[in-house]
Amino acid sequence: MDAIKTVELTKEYKDLTAVDGLNLTVRQGELLSLLGVNGAGKTTTIKMLTRLTQPTSGDAYLLGKSILTESAAVKNMIAVSPQETAVAPNLTVWENLELIAGVHGLNKDEAKGKVTELSGRFGLGEVANKRAGKLSGGWQRRLSIAMALISDPQILFLDEPTLGLDVLARSDLWDMIRALKGSMTVILTTHYMEEAEALSDRVAIMKNGRLLLTGTPAEIKRRAGTDKFDEAFVRIVKEAVV
Amino acid sequence: MKVFAFSKRNDLEILRDPLNLLFGVGFPIVLLLLLTVIQRNIPVALFEIEHLAPGIIVFGLSFMTLFSATLIAKDRGSSFLQRLYTTPLTAGDFIMGYLLPILPICIAQSVICFAMAVLLGLHVTIHILTSVLFTLPVALLFVSLGLLCGSIFTDKQVGGICGALLTNLTAWLSGIWFDLGLVGGAFQKIANLLPFVHAVEMERAVLRGDYAGVFPHIWWVMGYAAAVTAIAVFAFLRQMKRQ
Numbered sequence: 490m491d492a493i494k495t496v497e498l499t500k501e502y503k504d505l506t507a508v509d510g511l512n513l514t515v516r517q518g519e520l521l522s523l524l525g526v527n528g529a530g531k532t533t534t535i536k537m538l539t540r541l542t543q544p545t546s547g548d549a550y551l552l553g554k555s556i557l558t559e560s561a562a563v564k565n566m567i568a569v570s571p572q573e574t575a576v577a578p579n580l581t582v583w584e585n586l587e588l589i590a591g592v593h594g595l596n597k598d599e600a601k602g603k604v605t606e607l608s609g610r611f612g613l614g615e616v617a618n619k620r621a622g623k624l625s626g627g628w629q630r631r632l633s634i635a636m637a638l639i640s641d642p643q644i645l646f647l648d649e650p651t652l653g654l655d656v657l658a659r660s661d662l663w664d665m666i667r668a669l670k671g672s673m674t675v676i677l678t679t680h681y682m683e684e685a686e687a688l689s690d691r692v693a694i695m696k697n698g699r700l701l702l703t704g705t706p707a708e709i710k711r712r713a714g715t716d717k718f719d720e721a722f723v724r725i726v727k728e729a730v731v
Numbered sequence: 732m733k734v735f736a737f738s739k740r741n742d743l744e745i746l747r748d749p750l751n752l753l754f755g756v757g758f759p760i761v762l763l764l765l766l767t768v769i770q771r772n773i774p775v776a777l778f779e780i781e782h783l784a785p786g787i788i789v790f791g792l793s794f795m796t797l798f799s800a801t802l803i804a805k806d807r808g809s810s811f812l813q814r815l816y817t818t819p820l821t822a823g824d825f826i827m828g829y830l831l832p833i834l835p836i837c838i839a840q841s842v843i844c845f846a847m848a849v850l851l852g853l854h855v856t857i858h859i860l861t862s863v864l865f866t867l868p869v870a871l872l873f874v875s876l877g878l879l880c881g882s883i884f885t886d887k888q889v890g891g892i893c894g895a896l897l898t899n900l901t902a903w904l905s906g907i908w909f910d911l912g913l914v915g916g917a918f919q920k921i922a923n924l925l926p927f928v929h930a931v932e933m934e935r936a937v938l939r940g941d942y943a944g945v946f947p948h949i950w951w952v953m954g955y956a957a958a959v960t961a962i963a964v965f966a967f968l969r970q971m972k973r974q
């Protein structure tokens with residue numbers, strides 16, 4: 490079974506089609522990067538798949554469950570780290586993690602184990618008792634991503650996870666994301682082409698709400714006739730008429 | 732329980748804001764003190780503690796609307812609530828989680844105000860306890876008003892509407908500081924159509940031990956509380972769906 494299969498998934502706003510008849514398949518355990526310039530429809534796609542936005546038409550199946558008719562089942566297997574950092578400002582780092590454990594129905598012991606594990610994995614121990622609202626942007630982002638992993642999701646959505654991180658923090662986060670590969674399906678969006686190339690099994694390139702093409706980074710480069718991935722991206726997006 | 736985790740978070744967010752504590756506890760206490768001091772220095776009975784305390788308690792509860800509406804409006808404005816919408820929390824969990832955890836804060840506020848009133852000379856009777864109990868429908872009214880405002884306004888608008896307008900409506904149209912009968916006319920008519928004066932009169936009757944005097948005021952309070960809760964639930968669900 491595919492982790493994600495979208496069928497003519499479409500989102501229309503008043504005067505614009507943000508996502509236009511998207512047919513995309515993501516295999517289980519795969520890390521897929523959704524690429525595209527500002528406004529291409531990446532976040533809207535993620536919002537539809539995570540039940541935040543109702544599609545105008547079309548449907549999508551997450552591990553076989555329809556986002557339209559099996560919303561509860563879908564919510565039980567996904568987690569999201571939104572594009573804007575989403576943490577509770579007056580709660581400490583630890584309490585934020587506990588909160589997410591709680592809303593996923595973990596009991597006290599499970600929650601404690603999971604929170605301890607993730608704060609260790611993300612190096613959050615030193616800021617555990619700080620209020621999340623007082624952390625720097627980079628730390629908030631780390632926390633935001635750690636929060637997405639509390640529930641052991643089968644499908645993880647990371648919308649621009651490394652935005653605003655310094656070089657070291659980014660490289661740390663790359664390692665963490667790599668470590669997730671295979672154990673869960675990851676959909677990631679980014680504007681850093683080197684990131685997409687380094688992390689992705691496959692990339693999907695969108696423009697004006699449409700899917701231009703999907704393929705491994707190597708395939709994309711071959712298709713564009715260049716050995717630089719960022720150049721390949723630019724060529725493909727520029728040449729596409731949609 | 733999922734909803735407990737969310738409720739606890741909402742309590743913490745409210746209690747950890749020093750401004751909330753200042754307005755929620757500090758302000759009513761200062762008013763009690765100030766008006767009692769004034770009462771001691773004037774010959775007529777204007778702010779006698781048995782009369783004053785129930786009014787201040789209702790006035791204090793009106794700040795809960797501000798607190799809960801601010802919390803909800805801020806959550807809606809940030810992606811935090813969006814993130815929670817992708818978790819297994821149901822619409823019912825969100826509504827309960829925004830309404831219920833504020834009620835204990837309301838009770839605590841009333842208890843603190845009554846304790847202060849006792850220090851200022853209020854006789855200790857069992858009626859104080861029942862008065863605290865009777866604040867529950869009043870608290871529900873203000874808290875659901877918070878859910879309503881938080882669901883339709885931005886946090887800036889909430890500051891103006893709940894922080895300035897509602898608290899002033901509560902202050903002036905509730906007969907806390909002066910007998911509405913003295914003003915009479917349209918002012919009194921409007922006040923009587925709103926729940927605030929009824930909340931105060933109900934509390935005053937309970938504190939006197941005059942349980943028959945609770946009526947009809949309690950119907951006004953409960954009617955408004957039920958209606959506002961229903962509208963608030965509708966407004967919250969609507970904004971949730973519109974995402």
Ligand SMILES: Nc1ncnc2c1ncn2[C@@H]1O[C@H](COP(=O)(O)OP(=O)(O)OP(=O)(O)O)[C@@H](O)[C@H]1O
Binds near residue numbers: 525
């Ligand atoms: N709630 C909304 N109402 C109207 N238009 C919207 C709404 N949300 C998004 N859009 C529009 O839909 C289009 C796609 O937006 P989306 O956020 O999905 O792009 P994106 O690929 O994530 O861009 P970025 O890289 O800047 O994050 C944009 O033109 C955006 O203005």
Ligand SMILES: [Mg+2]
Binds near residue numbers: 531
């Ligand atoms: Mg985006």
